[in-house]
Amino acid sequence: KSLCMASQPRLQVLAASRNRISTLRGFPHLPSLESLRVEENPLLEMPHLEAALILLVGPTLKKFNDRDLNPTEAEVVKQYPAHTAICIRDGWEFCSPELAADSTFSFLLEQWKNKLPQDYIVKTAYVDHPFEEDPCHCHFSFTNLSSEGKLVLKYQWFLGGKTPTGFVPIPEELSEVYWPKSEDVGRCLKVECTPVLNDAEFPPVFAVSLPVCLGTGYPKVINLTVNGELVEGNVLKGVPQIAWCGGTPGKGVASWLRRTWNGNAVIDGAEGMEYQLTIDDIDSSLVFMYTPVTEEGVKGDPQCTMTDFVKAGTPSVSNVYVVGDIVEDNTIKGNGKYFGGKEGLSKFQWFREKENGGFLLVLSNSTQYTLIKEDVGWCLKFVYTPINLEGQEGEAAFAITEAVRKAPPKVFDLKITGEAREGSKVSVTATVTGGTVASSRVQWFKASSSEFVNDHELEALCTSKVSKTFRIPLGAVGCYIVAKFTPVGPDGEIGAPAYAILDDVVETLPPSLNFLTVTGEFSEDQMLTASYGYIGGYEGNSLYSWYLHETEDDEGSPLSEASGLLQYRIKKEDVGKFVSFKCIPIRNDGIVGEPGVFMGNDRVTPGNPTVLSLELNGEAIEGTTMVANRRYWGGEEGDTVFRWVLTSSDGTWNEIEGATSSSYSLKCDDIGFYVSVSCEPVRIDGVHGSLVTTEAIGPIIPGPPACRSLELAGSMLEGGRLTSHAEYTGGVKGNCIQQWFRSHDDGSKDELIADECLDLVLADVDCRIEVIFTPVREDGVQGSPKSVSSDTILPG
Numbered sequence: 001k002s003l004c005m006a007s008q009p010r011l012q013v014l015a016a017s018r019n020r021i022s023t024l025r026g027f028p029h030l031p032s033l034e035s036l037r038v039e040e041n042p043l044l045e046m047p048h049l050e051a052a053l054i055l056l057v058g059p060t061l062k063k064f065n066d067r068d069l070n071p072t073e074a075e076v077v078k079q080y081p082a083h084t085a086i087c088i089r090d091g092w093e094f095c096s097p098e099l100a101a102d103s104t105f106s107f108l109l110e111q112w113k114n115k116l117p118q119d120y121i122v123k124t125a126y127v128d129h130p131f132e133e134d135p136c137h138c139h140f141s142f143t144n145l146s147s148e149g150k151l152v153l154k155y156q157w158f159l160g161g162k163t164p165t166g167f168v169p170i171p172e173e174l175s176e177v178y179w180p181k182s183e184d185v186g187r188c189l190k191v192e193c194t195p196v197l198n199d200a201e202f203p204p205v206f207a208v209s210l211p212v213c214l215g216t217g218y219p220k221v222i223n224l225t226v227n228g229e230l231v232e233g234n235v236l237k238g239v240p241q242i243a244w245c246g247g248t249p250g251k252g253v254a255s256w257l258r259r260t261w262n263g264n265a266v267i268d269g270a271e272g273m274e275y276q277l278t279i280d281d282i283d284s285s286l287v288f289m290y291t292p293v294t295e296e297g298v299k300g301d302p303q304c305t306m307t308d309f310v311k312a313g314t315p316s317v318s319n320v321y322v323v324g325d326i327v328e329d330n331t332i333k334g335n336g337k338y339f340g341g342k343e344g345l346s347k348f349q350w351f352r353e354k355e356n357g358g359f360l361l362v363l364s365n366s367t368q369y370t371l372i373k374e375d376v377g378w379c380l381k382f383v384y385t386p387i388n389l390e391g392q393e394g395e396a397a398f399a400i401t402e403a404v405r406k407a408p409p410k411v412f413d414l415k416i417t418g419e420a421r422e423g424s425k426v427s428v429t430a431t432v433t434g435g436t437v438a439s440s441r442v443q444w445f446k447a448s449s450s451e452f453v454n455d456h457e458l459e460a461l462c463t464s465k466v467s468k469t470f471r472i473p474l475g476a477v478g479c480y481i482v483a484k485f486t487p488v489g490p491d492g493e494i495g496a497p498a499y500a501i502l503d504d505v506v507e508t509l510p511p512s513l514n515f516l517t518v519t520g521e522f523s524e525d526q527m528l529t530a531s532y533g534y535i536g537g538y539e540g541n542s543l544y545s546w547y548l549h550e551t552e553d554d555e556g557s558p559l560s561e562a563s564g565l566l567q568y569r570i571k572k573e574d575v576g577k578f579v580s581f582k583c584i585p586i587r588n589d590g591i592v593g594e595p596g597v598f599m600g601n602d603r604v605t606p607g608n609p610t611v612l613s614l615e616l617n618g619e620a621i622e623g624t625t626m627v628a629n630r631r632y633w634g635g636e637e638g639d640t641v642f643r644w645v646l647t648s649s650d651g652t653w654n655e656i657e658g659a660t661s662s663s664y665s666l667k668c669d670d671i672g673f674y675v676s677v678s679c680e681p682v683r684i685d686g687v688h689g690s691l692v693t694t695e696a697i698g699p700i701i702p703g704p705p706a707c708r709s710l711e712l713a714g715s716m717l718e719g720g721r722l723t724s725h726a727e728y729t730g731g732v733k734g735n736c737i738q739q740w741f742r743s744h745d746d747g748s749k750d751e752l753i754a755d756e757c758l759d760l761v762l763a764d765v766d767c768r769i770e771v772i773f774t775p776v777r778e779d780g781v782q783g784s785p786k787s788v789s790s791d792t793i794l795p796g
Contacts, residue, residue, distance in 0.1 A: 132215035215246020247294030312341030315394030409435030508537025511593035606635030609689030702731030705783035718796035
């Protein structure tokens with residue numbers, strides 16, 4: 001009457017039609033079943049049979065009696081409690097979902113009633129719907145009818161499959177709460193609750209859950225506490241317990257607030273999990289606020305927790321020390337770091353060391369003490385006794401100084417005597433105690449103001465010296481003169497320096513020149529440089545100008561291009577003239593002094609004739625005109641000399657006779673040679689410069705054969721003789737071709753046989769004689785033919 005059989009983990013299709021099956025009691029565990037057929041069985045009369053089978057098989061079931069599952073039945077399944085499948089297998093009579101919760105619980109109570117402690121019945125037994133990484137609680141409660149003793153409950157969590165079957169215990173999960181893990185998603189949970197009464201354990205009852213769902217991804221704070229003693233100076237630590245709900249654990253946002261009678265105040269910089277209590281927290285409570293954040297950036301809801309009131313710490317003092325030079329006549333000060341609420345009237349005491357090693361009280365109720373003569377050679381002790389505002393006294397702390405030293409030499413009545421003027425001599429006078437004036441040292445400074453605070457505002461004019469006199473330099477004009485007097489004792493001990501300042505600002509002398517000169521060679525293209533010495537305060541924009549003179553006595557004409565410059569380059573146009581430089585000294589306040597003039601002793605001389613560059617332009621081909629391009633420098637150019645040279649391949653050279661100009665046309669005789677040109681620069685006054693020669697170019701090659709000119713000479717009358725004259729160029733002349741023709745008026749031509757001469761006959765009358773000359777080089781290369789025609793031949 002039932003399908004009771006062993007578990008079939010791999011079975012996918014089960015056909016059980018026509019088997020008189022009437023109950024689901026003992027239904028096997030079929031975790032892989034996809035299709036179930038039970039046609040023609042009494043079981044089909046059960047209401048919501050498909051829903052019951054889905055509860056028993058699980059989500060793998062897709063077909064029932066060869067049909068897809070009814071979606072409506074799948075929705076009905078969600079209305080049944082999680083333990084329904086267990087109850088069905090144990091024989092519970094399947095009913096409608098509205099009655100299932102009470103009916104199944106009653107069915108379980110009936111199974112448990114004989115296993116429980118006497119007079120105890122189960123009141124509740126269920127598990128919350130579990131979610132990934134979210135705490136899941138179980139709920140068990142019992143009703144005690146009359147028994148005595150305290151009932152203790154023990155728990156054990158189990159992990160099952162996709163349906164409430166195959167449960168295995170989860171190690172060390174023995175509390176009311178279990179945090180489902182990522183690998184638990186889709187699987188059911190079970191909790192066994194074992195009642196213990198008077199140390200006697202009874203059989204457990206249980207509750208099962210629906211399959212674990214995926215987490216929401218939104219983290220939440222389950223519990224938030226603050227650890228640490230609430231006393232000033234202690235460190236508090238916020239401890240959040242977080243359910244990450246499927247999100248990747250990240251770093252949350254923490255903050256601390258101070259809660260006072262008038263509200264909450266954010267504590268600046270308190271944004272970590274830890275916070276150290278300060279004096280400001282006393283009598284206040286703190287609020288720790290924490291917002292969980294996953295690595296994916298998802299924020300949960302912020303939570304906060306509040307502490308009790310913070311108490312003040314016990315009064316104490318640390319880091320007690322004394323500041324100041326431990327020297328006679330100085331005032332020193334005792335310091336320390338107080339702790340323990342608000343400070344009240346703490347005690348401060350100064351003691352002087354005694355010969356027997358003890359200490360003598362010399363001053364009370366002051367943090368400062370002025371060292372006196374009696375303290376020299378002894379140590380002082382500063383004692384700090386902390387007392388809070390309520391009068392509570394803490395443990396005293398102290399600091400001991402080094403032995404008090406004798407005061408170093410000192411200076412009094414320091415004065416500067418002398419006139420505050422550029423170049424004048426000043427000196428200092430003073431009274432020195434603990435040393436001598438003679439051994440003391442003085443350093444002189446200048447200051448922009450008559451009031452200064454320290455050496456950083458002064459500019460040194462010299463090093464520290466024993467001499468007490470000083471001559472005011474130009475650099476001190478417009479400033480105040482300051483003397484730094486350092487007293488020195490007989491044993492070389494140095495005292496604190498003292499300063500004195502002249503009442504007036506240093507005045508300046510009138511602007512003038514103490515020397516003026518021009519260096520450089522007074523020659524064409526040379527650079528002249530003027531230099532001068534200025535005195536009379538700070539120089540302003542002195543004026544510079546250069547002049548050109550025809551004679552030494554004339555006023556000269558200004559060289560505008562060199563105005564305001566200390567340098568001038570002599571030009572070609574300046575040759576034969578005098579050059580002078582004029583400087584007008586001007587002080588920075590605009591006062592103008594007497595000008596100074598420097599006149600060159602000699603006239604400007606021209607430069608030596610020089611060929612700056614020489615180039616030979618043209619191709620090394622017979623008939624080409626080679627041109628020597630040069631750049632001349634050195635006064636006016638005269639008759640510069642050119643010499644053209646032919647060089648053979650063996651290095652023998654010959655000057656070309658008559659070739660003395662800057663150009664030369666290559667001839668047939670030059671073929672095979674290299675050509676170069678020399679240039680000797682000559683100034684207009686006949687001074688010769690150095691010879692410059694170009695590199696030889698070549699070898700010279702023949703030009704193309706050509707007829708430079710073609711003429712007919714002779715009488716143009718019958719009986720006369722015509723002679724042709726052709727001028728050939730283009731290497732060695734070969735067998736040139738010369739043709740004679742008789743040209744008629746109708747344009748026809750008769751070729752005639754002749755050499756260089758033609759004797760005119762009757763047939764030539766009223767015709768023209770034409771000669772065509774074709775140049776031919778020795779190697780047979782022909783050039784372009786050239787022709788010439790005579791006038792009409794007249795009868796003889």
